[in-house]
Amino acid sequence: MRMHHFVISAPEQEYVRRLAAYMRDAPGAENWHVTAFTHPPALKQYLRNGYPVDLLVAPANFLQDVADVIPAHVLTVELAQRLDDLADQRLQLLQYQPLPQLLHGMNKLYYDAGRGNAAERGDVGQPTIVASYSAIGGIGKSTLAMNMIRQSAAANKRCFYLNLETWNAAGLHLGSGSEGETEDLSHILYELQSEFPQPLARFRELRRRHAALMADYFEPATQPDERRGLTPQLVDGLLDTICASGDYELIVIDLDSTMDEAFVRILERCTWLFWLWEDEVTARCKTMLAQRYGKRKWGEAYKQQEGKIRYLQIGQAQSPGGNAGTADGIPAHGKLPRIPQWSRAAHAGQLLSSPLYRGAVDSILNGLIWNKEGGLAGGNGGGSRPVASTRTRPNRPERFRLG
Numbered sequence: 001m002r003m004h005h006f007v008i009s010a011p012e013q014e015y016v017r018r019l020a021a022y023m024r025d026a027p028g029a030e031n032w033h034v035t036a037f038t039h040p041p042a043l044k045q046y047l048r049n050g051y052p053v054d055l056l057v058a059p060a061n062f063l064q065d066v067a068d069v070i071p072a073h074v075l076t077v078e079l080a081q082r083l084d085d086l087a088d089q090r091l092q093l094l095q096y097q098p099l100p101q102l103l104h105g106m107n108k109l110y111y112d113a114g115r116g117n118a119a120e121r122g123d124v125g126q127p128t129i130v131a132s133y134s135a136i137g138g139i140g141k142s143t144l145a146m147n148m149i150r151q152s153a154a155a156n157k158r159c160f161y162l163n164l165e166t167w168n169a170a171g172l173h174l175g176s177g178s179e180g181e182t183e184d185l186s187h188i189l190y191e192l193q194s195e196f197p198q199p200l201a202r203f204r205e206l207r208r209r210h211a212a213l214m215a216d217y218f219e220p221a222t223q224p225d226e227r228r229g230l231t232p233q234l235v236d237g238l239l240d241t242i243c244a245s246g247d248y249e250l251i252v253i254d255l256d257s258t259m260d261e262a263f264v265r266i267l268e269r270c271t272w273l274f275w276l277w278e279d280e281v282t283a284r285c286k287t288m289l290a291q292r293y294g295k296r297k298w299g300e301a302y303k304q305q306e307g308k309i310r311y312l313q314i315g316q317a318q319s320p321g322g323n324a325g326t327a328d329g330i331p332a333h334g335k336l337p338r339i340p341q342w343s344r345a346a347h348a349g350q351l352l353s354s355p356l357y358r359g360a361v362d363s364i365l366n367g368l369i370w371n372k373e374g375g376l377a378g379g380n381g382g383g384s385r386p387v388a389s390t391r392t393r394p395n396r397p398e399r400f401r402l403g
Helices: 013-024 040-048 060-069 099-112 141-154 170-174 184-193 199-206 224-228 232-244 261-269 281-303 340-344 355-369
Strands: 004-009 032-037 055-058 075-080 092-094 128-133 159-163 208-210 215-217 250-254 272-278 309-314 325-327 330-332 334-336 399-401
Touching: 004 040, 004 099, 013 032, 013 099, 032 040, 040 060, 055 060, 055 099, 060 075, 075 099, 092 099, 099 232, 128 141, 128 261, 141 159, 141 215, 141 250, 141 272, 141 355, 159 232, 184 199, 184 224, 184 232, 199 232, 232 250, 232 261, 261 281, 272 281, 272 355, 281 330, 309 330, 309 355, 334 355
Parallel strands: 004 032, 004 055, 055 075, 075 092, 128 250, 128 272, 159 215, 159 250, 272 309, 309 334
Antiparallel strands: 032 399, 208 215, 325 330
16 A cells, blocks of 8 residues: 655644644544645745655645646645635635544545545445434334444454434443533544544543443433534544544444434444334334435435435344335334333343344344454445544654654
């Protein structure tokens, strides 16, 4: 895998220094070599000397000053104070925006232009992301998520449990967080929105280990504002950070009935989304209403990802079928057993205690996520996104080798 050479140039020395500091800890693969300049003459000399460059990001006046020495193969992106709708064929990035978004934009433009390959994007060897969802409350989404985590961990898979419910009662089952003394998810979201975030370092400080699940997790947010304020950009930042730690093979997201922009982005990032429903009049109605809402509200974005959804009916267990039937217009991909005693379960150990339920979950894991050799059965559904990383280089006058 070859190194990709990325050059950024801006007149503000402090901006460049802070960008460098952020990129030292930015999540992502180590396939970038990054160099930064604060003056056009230094940039021009660098290009004239024939140093390798694949992507050049700089203000318009910098690009004009060095236009005569930019190699033909270099992808150039204007670093703009504001985006110009009349920019013709020019590629632009907004200079002053949250650094995770700026870094993601650079990478997206680069790979959208056909540079690099799938392995360099980080699509290989990244964690599988799945989610548990339902239009109905109290149906067992968290139960499914925790059992998938526990049984994968028991098979020596490294797992992360991410609860993104609006009213997050996970602390009840995880044995912590019920009073909101610490809110790890809140802190990592604040970090992602800070002016110069270092999310990977903060993530490693905040994550916790749960003995019964044998997996890592965040202390739940007790305020609904955290989930309600979740944007597609924050979803990307959160998942990018967890993926970039390199510590996990499976991320299970525990959702509720919300179907907003964040839900659509999570669906885009998932390999599978397991949609729970039950054969009861109100439950069927809510499920079908949610289906129609998703198609109407999000249109093509939803329809393109709909094939990732696997509908699991709460009832007698069966393996998820390859060819789904239908029940009242709802695809029937499989069933999960109902365990009446769990309605009073007070800790995770009780939700992990049914051999019948574990057998049904094993069918899902073996059929859709892990193959017989222990690798991925369903492929990576976009769990990884390309993010720049850096290597250590000495500083030189007018130029900062980032890292």
